[in-house]
Amino acid sequence: MSDFRALGGVSTSLRRLLRDRMEDPVDVTIAPPDVTVSNVIRERLNLYLYQVTENGNLKNQEIPGDGHPSAYGHPPLSLDLYYLLTAHGSSETTADSDLQAQQILGDAMRVLHDLPVITDRLEITTAAVGTVGAPILDASLLGEFEQVKITLQPASLEDLSKIWIALPEANFRRSVAYQVSVVQIESQQIRHFPKPVGEPPPAGPRVFAVPFRSPQIGEIHVRRPGDASDLERTFAYARIGDTLIMRGRNFASDTTRVMLGAVDATNQITAIRDDRIEVIIPDDAMLQPGPQPVKVVLDVMMGEPPKPHLGFQSNLAVFVLVPQISSLTPDLSTVPRVLKIEGKRLFLDTLSGEALVGPVLVPKTAYRAALPTEIAVPLPDTLPAWPVRFLISGDLSTFPNLPATPEVEVTIGTDGPHTAPFASMPATLSDAARVLQAAIRGAPDGGAAFKGARVTTVGNQLVVVPGGLGDNVTVAAGPTANQLRLTGGTGAMTSQGYLSGELTPFPSLTSSNPAVRLTVGSTTSTVTLTSRPTTLANAASLLETAIRNAGFSNARVTTLGNQLLILPGATGTVMFDQVIGIDEITVTELHLWTLVRVRVNGAESIDEKYLGMP
Numbered sequence: 001m002s003d004f005r006a007l008g009g010v011s012t013s014l015r016r017l018l019r020d021r022m023e024d025p026v027d028v029t030i031a032p033p034d035v036t037v038s039n040v041i042r043e044r045l046n047l048y049l050y051q052v053t054e055n056g057n058l059k060n061q062e063i064p065g066d067g068h069p070s071a072y073g074h075p076p077l078s079l080d081l082y083y084l085l086t087a088h089g090s091s092e093t094t095a096d097s098d099l100q101a102q103q104i105l106g107d108a109m110r111v112l113h114d115l116p117v118i119t120d121r122l123e124i125t126t127a128a129v130g131t132v133g134a135p136i137l138d139a140s141l142l143g144e145f146e147q148v149k150i151t152l153q154p155a156s157l158e159d160l161s162k163i164w165i166a167l168p169e170a171n172f173r174r175s176v177a178y179q180v181s182v183v184q185i186e187s188q189q190i191r192h193f194p195k196p197v198g199e200p201p202p203a204g205p206r207v208f209a210v211p212f213r214s215p216q217i218g219e220i221h222v223r224r225p226g227d228a229s230d231l232e233r234t235f236a237y238a239r240i241g242d243t244l245i246m247r248g249r250n251f252a253s254d255t256t257r258v259m260l261g262a263v264d265a266t267n268q269i270t271a272i273r274d275d276r277i278e279v280i281i282p283d284d285a286m287l288q289p290g291p292q293p294v295k296v297v298l299d300v301m302m303g304e305p306p307k308p309h310l311g312f313q314s315n316l317a318v319f320v321l322v323p324q325i326s327s328l329t330p331d332l333s334t335v336p337r338v339l340k341i342e343g344k345r346l347f348l349d350t351l352s353g354e355a356l357v358g359p360v361l362v363p364k365t366a367y368r369a370a371l372p373t374e375i376a377v378p379l380p381d382t383l384p385a386w387p388v389r390f391l392i393s394g395d396l397s398t399f400p401n402l403p404a405t406p407e408v409e410v411t412i413g414t415d416g417p418h419t420a421p422f423a424s425m426p427a428t429l430s431d432a433a434r435v436l437q438a439a440i441r442g443a444p445d446g447g448a449a450f451k452g453a454r455v456t457t458v459g460n461q462l463v464v465v466p467g468g469l470g471d472n473v474t475v476a477a478g479p480t481a482n483q484l485r486l487t488g489g490t491g492a493m494t495s496q497g498y499l500s501g502e503l504t505p506f507p508s509l510t511s512s513n514p515a516v517r518l519t520v521g522s523t524t525s526t527v528t529l530t531s532r533p534t535t536l537a538n539a540a541s542l543l544e545t546a547i548r549n550a551g552f553s554n555a556r557v558t559t560l561g562n563q564l565l566i567l568p569g570a571t572g573t574v575m576f577d578q579v580i581g582i583d584e585i586t587v588t589e590l591h592l593w594t595l596v597r598v599r600v601n602g603a604e605s606i607d608e609k610y611l612g613m614p
Helices: 006-021 097-114 159-163 429-441 479-483 536-550
Strands: 027-028 043-055 078-087 148-152 175-185 214-225 243-249 257-261 268-273 275-278 290-302 307-313 317-321 324-331 339-344 353-357 360-363 370-372 374-379 385-392 407-412 415-421 454-459 459-463 473-475 494-501 515-519 523-527 556-560 563-567 573-577 594-600 610-611
Touching: 006 043, 006 097, 006 148, 027 307, 043 097, 078 097, 078 370, 078 594, 097 148, 097 175, 097 536, 159 175, 175 429, 214 290, 214 317, 243 290, 257 268, 257 275, 257 515, 324 610, 339 594, 353 374, 360 374, 370 515, 374 429, 385 473, 385 563, 407 429, 415 429, 429 454, 429 459, 454 556, 454 563, 459 473, 459 556, 473 479, 494 573, 523 536
Parallel strands: 027 043
Antiparallel strands: 043 078, 078 175, 148 175, 214 243, 243 275, 257 290, 268 275, 290 307, 290 317, 324 339, 339 374, 353 360, 353 594, 370 374, 385 459, 385 494, 407 415, 407 473, 454 459, 494 563, 515 523, 515 573, 556 563, 594 610
């Protein structure tokens, strides 16, 4: 610690700093302003220590790490120093003598502005000042805890005038005032130490002292099973079984505990250092989806015999526990179809919940079955699906004349046959699709597959798609059915296709040259559209051309309501996928596959589970 030489050391350090770092160096004197300095024959700066005050903030404080922890009574003398900085030109009589003094003052003020703290590492750079590389800070101040900090004081003209009036032999000159803080001078008084606490009687009280170590959580990261050991996801969304990585300080001790909400997860700690803890989220019923507080607790050992007691607690941090989806299993045996979702924390009757299958939101009140580990979600026909069974008519390039009272006899799966009378006489192919759809939906005694049936056109043919998408449609021979070529022998056939999700409103595609990966059976090709479609009909036309150009020459694409219906023209399973590294978003934007998510208590699953509907 510094002794009485510290005051002079500050003045010496300021002089070295100014002489070393001014652009146009001048002599720097340390003299009272009313004293003529005889040995300086050119322009100069003068430093005058005009006031010394005690620093009230440090009046009773020992320097951290220097004083004995039990010492008291004589802390160091902490001082603030106030300097008057005055500039003198080389002459007192020339017309521009004061202008030169102003420039000198500006040069010095710039140095003190750029270097407001004189540290141990600040070195001399000019040989005329001293040894190059030696510290600018005076030897009496090296290694001090408090640094020499320089601050320009907002002294008014009145304040400065009072200083100069007190110097009767000195003429007033423009000056600036600076505060230098803090300089500490060690006390020479003998320090006093309290006597150590003696050993109490066996039954008497004991004093237990513990070091103050308050843990602090700064960030929470997440690592999932299967991630690389050095991977840390920066978003604090986690599932049961994921690893929470807490970064901070003061974590390591023999009594460290981690609390996740009301759950003590200490036995799930897998790694601990003073600056980080890794803990696996346990499968505890008290941990449910939603925001979960996290804290680190350092217990202390007290008593005879020593037992852990609640000690220091960290700040509260938060992560979001989300549902986990492990598998998706579609069930097509019912109408509507059902998707079984398995995982963890998928449902709790006291918490809000919903499932998102593509763009379709299914509230928990519509679940067919619901457990924390499994839910059954009904699937509407507006989701991507394969295979979609349909009946396609023969060629109707010349629209036929129909009987006076047109009707058809339809069977869907085991439902039927049911007679479906037409409400009006169609005159065109598109008109026939509309009237036939209304007739099938309104057929007396028709079940769900009838009521959800849809009819569209592709080229010069009619396409009949049943509700539920899974059963074959057959039409019995008859005058109307034969004329519309819906029966065997007239060119009609049962086939299967791929149905996109509902595209309403039609999406704005991201890629300027949209592309998807198409697999039919064992053949896989990249399908690239020649332009970005803007309507559903435009998308059907561009996609059909692109699929045919990719090698599936018999493929057809049409619209079914607000969906795309793809007829591959070849046998085998149809699957759409991303074009990795080229276009990974169009397949999702066109709803050719479906992302499945589950929400519980507002927390949404983060598993990338896509549904390829069989």
